Amino acid sequence: MIHLEEPGAAVDDKEREITLREVEARVEALDGIDLTHLLPGTRITVVTLAAGADANEAVSRLRLLDDVEWVEADAEVTPDRSAGATRRTLDGAASDWSLQRLRLPEVYSAYTVGDCRVAVCHIDSGANLSDATRDQYFYNPGEYAGALGIDDDGNGVVDDFFGANFIAGNNNSMTSDLSGHGTATARALTRTAPRVTLMPCKALTEAAVVPFSVAIQCIEWCKTNFENMRAHGGGQVTGIYAASWGGSVSSLALSEAMSAADALGATRALFVASAGNVPAETHFPASSGLANVLSVTHVDRRDRVTGNAGRWIDLAVPAESSSEAAAVAAGVAGLLVSVAPNLTPEELRSALARAAAPLPRTSGASFGRLDAAASFERLRGQGRLARPAGAPDRQPCVPSEVWAPAWPSLPAGSRPCVGGGGGRACWASFPAS
Numbered sequence: 001m002i003h004l005e006e007p008g009a010a011v012d013d014k015e016r017e018i019t020l021r022e023v024e025a026r027v028e029a030l031d032g033i034d035l036t037h038l039l040p041g042t043r044i045t046v047v048t049l050a051a052g053a054d055a056n057e058a059v060s061r062l063r064l065l066d067d068v069e070w071v072e073a074d075a076e077v078t079p080d081r082s083a084g085a086t087r088r089t090l091d092g093a094a095s096d097w098s099l100q101r102l103r104l105p106e107v108y109s110a111y112t113v114g115d116c117r118v119a120v121c122h123i124d125s126g127a128n129l130s131d132a133t134r135d136q137y138f139y140n141p142g143e144y145a146g147a148l149g150i151d152d153d154g155n156g157v158v159d160d161f162f163g164a165n166f167i168a169g170n171n172n173s174m175t176s177d178l179s180g181h182g183t184a185t186a187r188a189l190t191r192t193a194p195r196v197t198l199m200p201c202k203a204l205t206e207a208a209v210v211p212f213s214v215a216i217q218c219i220e221w222c223k224t225n226f227e228n229m230r231a232h233g234g235g236q237v238t239g240i241y242a243a244s245w246g247g248s249v250s251s252l253a254l255s256e257a258m259s260a261a262d263a264l265g266a267t268r269a270l271f272v273a274s275a276g277n278v279p280a281e282t283h284f285p286a287s288s289g290l291a292n293v294l295s296v297t298h299v300d301r302r303d304r305v306t307g308n309a310g311r312w313i314d315l316a317v318p319a320e321s322s323s324e325a326a327a328v329a330a331g332v333a334g335l336l337v338s339v340a341p342n343l344t345p346e347e348l349r350s351a352l353a354r355a356a357a358p359l360p361r362t363s364g365a366s367f368g369r370l371d372a373a374a375s376f377e378r379l380r381g382q383g384r385l386a387r388p389a390g391a392p393d394r395q396p397c398v399p400s401e402v403w404a405p406a407w408p409s410l411p412a413g414s415r416p417c418v419g420g421g422g423g424r425a426c427w428a429s430f431p432a433s
């Protein structure tokens with residue numbers, strides 16, 4: 001991936017986009033470069049080397065271009081499933097003991113939680129439609145009333161009624177999950193957060209790795225959806241992004257996409273990222289140090305940290321794996337947003353972390369163990385609950401009635417990306433928040 005210089009002479013977004021396309025064309029003209037793909041809304045271009053091209057040579061040539069700020073390999077990381085986990089055990093996530101330890105039953109009975117107009121972006125291996133998660137699937141109101149074969153809501157994917165898949169540049173809506181990982185984290189998330197919508201984006205290849213360039217496309221797709229939801233009357237200010245994967249290699253490109261998702265547009269962004277299952281000083285993106293990341297490890301029934309430990313890790317969640325822990329924490333974040341939609345990423349982080357149950361100082365999770373009931377109590381004490389304590393409402397949401405009427409085809413406040421093809425929207429064209 002290469003990062004292009006900001007075109008200084010550009011006077012508006014449209015011209016800026018044209019300039020970036022011109023730079024991209026110059027990159028593509030270089031020997032050894034086969035294909036480039038400007039990620040919409042960013043200055044990041046994914047470069048594919050020609051067959052037989054020398055990677056080091058191509059990188060050197062790219063670095064010499066005036067318009068290129070930096071070059072990095074498109075690294076791949078793996079999901080944080082537990083080492084001994086089988087599909088069968090993963091299917092049980094999140095387990096009863098975990099929900100009990102989090103005091104979630106108390107939350108369900110004391111508060112009216114869940115709101116189908118609140119969503120969590122699930123960047124994983126997809127999610128198979130199942131009885132457990134079906135009622136909580138995203139049903140894209142920018143597409144379901146549109147035309148077949150058309151990207152009606154301009155988010156880069158044609159007919160993405162339920163989800164998106166950016167593997168191998170397919171940009172399609174098929175989120176079927178071959179690995180079982182995404183289905184398990186989706187179940188953990190939806191079980192934790194009844195009535196909160198799951199927005200699945202498939203970023204895991206058949207080789208069971210997450211390329212950073214694909215994760216970036218998922219962030220953009222979800223970001224566009226959060227912007228559209230906000231533009232059409234939704235109350236959710238902070239988009240929640242669940243990332244149950246990571247690795248030892250850092251990425252400037254992914255960091256930039258995560259920061260931009262927070263800085264641009266009318267919605268902000270909180271990433272809930274798994275800290276890894278084994279000791280490691282770096283587990284990116286959880287260890288990125290970005291202000292809008294909540295890094296999560298896992299503890300057993302006796303509060304012993306069984307996942308990664310380190311000063312950069314924020315919270316521990318009772319769970320079988322770091323993947324499940326991140327999914328559960330993202331679910332709790334969704335629940336909090338469902339009763340207090342105005343929460344910013346800072347306030348959400350604080351509501352989760354500052355109410356945590358203490359763990360021994362040596363545990364390696366800075367704030368302790370997540371305590372969902374204490375997080376709710378903290379917000380109630382601060383007068384932040386838009387929906388105060390009341391009878392639980394567990395009725396399943398009717399997808400076509402969640403956002404009614406369906407959205408018009410042009411996302412409010414956006415414009416098509418120049419050269420992006422097919423009416424694709426540029427969320428970067430939303431003004432900075």
Ligand SMILES: [Ca+2]
Nearest residue numbers: 151153155157
């Ligand atoms: Ca679409």
Ligand SMILES: [Ca+2]
Nearest residue numbers: 146147150159
């Ligand atoms: Ca369509």
